[in-house]
Amino acid sequence: MPQDPTERRVVVTGPPRHARLRSRGRYPHSSGYYRPRTEIDEQTTLGHTYVRSLMRIQLRAGLTVCAVLALLIGPLPLVFAAAPDARRLEWAVLGFGLYPPLVLLARWYVRRAERNERDFVRLVEDR
Numbered sequence: 001m002p003q004d005p006t007e008r009r010v011v012v013t014g015p016p017r018h019a020r021l022r023s024r025g026r027y028p029h030s031s032g033y034y035r036p037r038t039e040i041d042e043q044t045t046l047g048h049t050y051v052r053s054l055m056r057i058q059l060r061a062g063l064t065v066c067a068v069l070a071l072l073i074g075p076l077p078l079v080f081a082a083a084p085d086a087r088r089l090e091w092a093v094l095g096f097g098l099y100p101p102l103v104l105l106a107r108w109y110v111r112r113a114e115r116n117e118r119d120f121v122r123l124v125e126d127r
Helices: 017-023 036-041 045-073 076-082 087-097 099-125
Strands: none
Touching (some): 036 045, 045 099, 087 099
16 A cells, blocks of 8 residues: 555654653652652551561561570579679679670660661662
């Protein structure tokens, strides 16, 4: 079939990509997609999942600290019962021996919690 010389070939394209993305989703958003901060503010299921993931990570860090503390302090009564004549050793261990590990454990926990929160903020703010 010969084409009529007066007919012109037309290129069909869709709407611009940013307009298509804006039309998707439940609520329109100026940047074209939902940011996690919006999901959290609107308390959607996805926002709830983001917050639960942060809480789960923080809980895991806290339980790790509790487990290490239990392993560090738990056997001390058994050690002290095994050596009843070592009263000075007990005071030395309780007075000086426990503080460095406790300080290191506390420092680890604070750094871990701050890193978890920093990662969460990066996720929420899309940096």
